[in-house]
Amino acid sequence: MKQMIFWTMALAMTMLCSSCKDEVEMRYPPKYELPELPVVEGIHDGVKAPLYWSVYEYCYEQSAAGVANSDMDLTEQQWDEIISWVATDLKPYGYDMICTDGFIPMTAKDESGYMTHYGSMALKDLAAKCKAKGLRLGVYDNPLWIHGPRNTKIEGTDYIFGNLIYNGSSAVQNPTTQDLWFTWVVSTQPGAQEYIDGFFKHYHDLGVDFIRMDFLSWYEDGKDRGQGLVGRGYGREAYGRAMAYIAQSAKKYGIFTSLVMPHMYNDAEVEARYGNMVRIVADTGDGGWNHTSTHDKGRSYTNWPNCKNQFDGFVYWSHIAGRNKVILDGDFLRLNKYATEAEKQTAVSLQLLAGGPVSIADQKSTIGNNTSFYTNSELLALNKDGFVGKPLSDQLNDKQNEIWYGTMSNGDYIVGLFNRGDQSATVSVNLSQLGISGTLKMRDLWKHADEGNISGTLSATIPAHGCKIVRLTNK
Known part of the structure; x- marks a missing residue:
């Protein structure tokens, strides 16, 4: 009986680990000689x-x-x-x-x-x-x-x-x-x-x-x-x-x-x-x-x-x-x-x-x-x-992959906050994590509106399945 319980527990742990591996680890294609x-x-x-x-x-x-x-x-x-x-x-x-x-x-x-x-x-x-x-x-x-x-x-x-x-x-x-x-x-x-x-x-x-x-x-x-x-x-x-x-x-x-x-x-x-x-x-x-x-x-x-x-x-x-x-x-x-x-x-x-x-x-x-x-x-x-x-993270199950950023050829920054969830959520990022410092002018690219100056943290309430895309420009 103890042996059966042991093997049952082992099988359960194996299935759990396999599931976690499928859902969490990045499973990149194997290497083949070229x-x-x-x-x-x-x-x-x-x-x-x-x-x-x-x-x-x-x-x-x-x-x-x-x-x-x-x-x-x-x-x-x-x-x-x-x-x-x-x-x-x-x-x-x-x-x-x-x-x-x-x-x-x-x-x-x-x-x-x-x-x-x-x-x-x-x-x-x-x-x-x-x-x-x-x-x-x-x-x-x-x-x-x-x-x-x-x-x-x-x-x-x-x-x-x-x-x-x-x-x-x-x-x-x-x-x-x-x-x-x-x-x-x-x-x-x-x-x-x-x-x-x-x-x-x-x-x-x-x-x-x-x-x-x-x-x-x-x-x-x-x-x-x-x-x-x-x-x-x-x-x-x-x-x-x-x-x-x-x-x-x-x-x-x-x-x-x-x-x-x-x-x-x-x-x-x-x-x-x-x-x-x-x-x-x-x-x-x-x-x-x-x-x-x-x-x-x-x-x-x-x-x-x-x-x-x-x-x-x-x-x-x-x-x-x-x-x-x-x-x-x-x-x-x-x-x-x-x-x-x-x-x-x-x-x-x-x-x-x-x-x-x-x-x-x-x-x-x-x-x-x-x-x-x-x-x-x-x-x-x-x-x-x-x-x-x-993305701020390239891991599939990391919420930080919902924050995207990059630099235009003129030096302006683009930052995107996404919400893949089914409920409205507040999404925040410290701009220093993106290599951005100082005080910058912010413009919302969907609202087509200037939103004043920003420094430190960008934070917004994003609707379900929505986003906020901003362009940050040195004043």
């Missing part, structure tokens, strides 16, 4: 997070309504209406791009073999429509996906697309598993570097300078925490080499790279080195406060997605971000899915204080009166400045 890879100089220099509109919500809602991807599309008239709306209502505030996403068929219809159409719309025509309104076109595609016929010639080589596909000669992580959905380029195959270079040249020639590339974790090891094994997994060396080739060609052609669904192994060694921007949170999905703060709050995982909500993701990866470093991407915002003005202010503020993009997914038909939250010029000045803030 071969020596090329250095690509200057890919982060002077690069700031984009402000743009995405077709994501339209596609997501169509899919939720049961529309098959093969039947999903946008007509030319719909695109014209979108472009006109973005150019009129959003572009004056810095939102200078629209971007495609997945869902809608992506097809290759010319001899290049690269993607030429998004649904029924030719990308060259879509790019021209955007340009005519002073907008840029961003494209959701991956230079490791093959769209065209297998016998398509890779320009500048004697190889064809078919030579890039796995043929059993290279080691993979899951040799008995077939790839789901995608035909991948094996970066260690001859011709792969030229294929990737041709991809970026293709988009450069179309006038596209932003590529959002998805499902990178599936390529690296074929694992998806939600779906299990989803592919062969081409290994750390192939993944690293592919990212190096991508960085080289993207830099060559002046194209911004947005990396989506990466595992971020070795403390984001590959992604931070070779990508302009990297997703650090699960998909937006239904959006709202769940996406911003509550989804698996306080937990981290060792593979993608390392965090399930935006706030945790920005906190967890804050140590790799900064001016002239990789940009952290919290995925799309759908402000029409938030319950209160306080939540909407927090959702926009968090992105901008973390130096991330603001990517609007609301449609003209769903955005309602939320445009004003996206177009707060005093907050958008952070993006224009290239500002990247930090």
Whole structure:
């Protein structure tokens, strides 16, 4: 009996410790050996997070309504209406791009073999429509996906697309598993570097300078925490080499790279080195406060997605971000899915204080009166400045991660007090903890109001799910 009691207590303690470990400790991705890879100089220099509109919500809602991807599309008239709306209502505030996403068929219809159409719309025509309104076109595609016929010639080589596909000669992580959905380029195959270079040249020639590339974790090891094994997994060396080739060609052609669904192994060694921007949170999905703060709050995982909500993701990866470093991407915002003005202010503020993009997914038909939250010029000045803030703590279950701060290029300080709780709360910070001293002039960036002088301690009563963002200026 004593032995049974002992083992029962031991099991209980083990379960308790495991639970605490999952909820409290920062579970960073494991280390994996990486071969020596090329250095690509200057890919982060002077690069700031984009402000743009995405077709994501339209596609997501169509899919939720049961529309098959093969039947999903946008007509030319719909695109014209979108472009006109973005150019009129959003572009004056810095939102200078629209971007495609997945869902809608992506097809290759010319001899290049690269993607030429998004649904029924030719990308060259879509790019021209955007340009005519002073907008840029961003494209959701991956230079490791093959769209065209297998016998398509890779320009500048004697190889064809078919030579890039796995043929059993290279080691993979899951040799008995077939790839789901995608035909991948094996970066260690001859011709792969030229294929990737041709991809970026293709988009450069179309006038596209932003590529959002998805499902990178599936390529690296074929694992998806939600779906299990989803592919062969081409290994750390192939993944690293592919990212190096991508960085080289993207830099060559002046194209911004947005990396989506990466595992971020070795403390984001590959992604931070070779990508302009990297997703650090699960998909937006239904959006709202769940996406911003509550989804698996306080937990981290060792593979993608390392965090399930935006706030945790920005906190967890804050140590790799900064001016002239990789940009952290919290995925799309759908402000029409938030319950209160306080939540909407927090959702926009968090992105901008973390130096991330603001990517609007609301449609003209769903955005309602939320445009004003996206177009707060005093907050958008952070993006224009290239500002990247930090949390006071980068631990997930530390309340001090709800205090963010940083310095503008002119020396002004930005401080954000957040309240992720469900009740109003007083949030305070001694400015000396942030490296701020003296007496400063304070301005509230949501109230658009000067609030006198401050020294010593900043304290405010913050509504549930709300924030207070201030700019502190030397008198």
